[in-house]
Amino acid sequence: MARWCRRCATVVRVLLVACVLSVCADGQQPPPQAPPGFQPPQPAPAGPQLLHPMFQDHAVLQRDRPIRIYGETQPGAAVTVTLGTVSAQARAGADGRWRATLPAMPAGGPYSLSATANGETRTAEDVLLGDVFFCAGQSNMAFSQRQAQGAAEDARAAVDGQIRQLSISTNASLTPRRTFATSVRWVVGSPETVGSFSAAC
Secondary structure (H helix, E strand, O other), X not given: OHHHHHHHHHHHHHHHHHHHHHHHHHHHOOOOOOOOOOOOOOEOOOOOOOOOOOOXXXXXXXXXXXXXXXXXXXXXXXXXXXXXXXXXXXXXXXXXXXXXXXXXXXXXXXXXXEEEEOOEEEEEEEEEEEOOOOOOOOOOOOOEHHHOOOHHHHHHOOOOOOOEEEOOOOOOOOOOOOOOOEOOOEEEOOOOOHHHOEOOO
């Protein structure tokens, strides 16, 4: 019994020392910094978005297929969409939603994409035409490049700025959403940002 008590006392002392060290470390170390390219989810902008949040700076649109652009504005408003030198017109429905289709274009860019309605213009710069891959899954999609084997070497070689990623945070909903629940952005691949890219996609 005495031997068991001595062991318990040793364990308690070890735990106390560990706790003290943890408190000291918390008091000395600054909070961890977010890795480059990481953007914590922010609430989506309120109100109608003339250009859907998917269409923003550094976006990639699918090449060689008709290009569907959409958004929201005032009901019944006339909308003009321009991508490079091509344009299309649309009219918003009673719910304010509009959709325009631009002709298929080959891979290329960068282009400016703009939508104008009711005196308002929204523009996305540095838009490319290329191949778009849609990746979805569970925890495998959250496995980032910086967690993968050989991540440092791969990051140094990530110099192709035409490789980009749009990450959409998970957010459960019992009804279909008209747009994303949180803000999103296209991230241009680089040695500084590729660590936040999905390693599985």
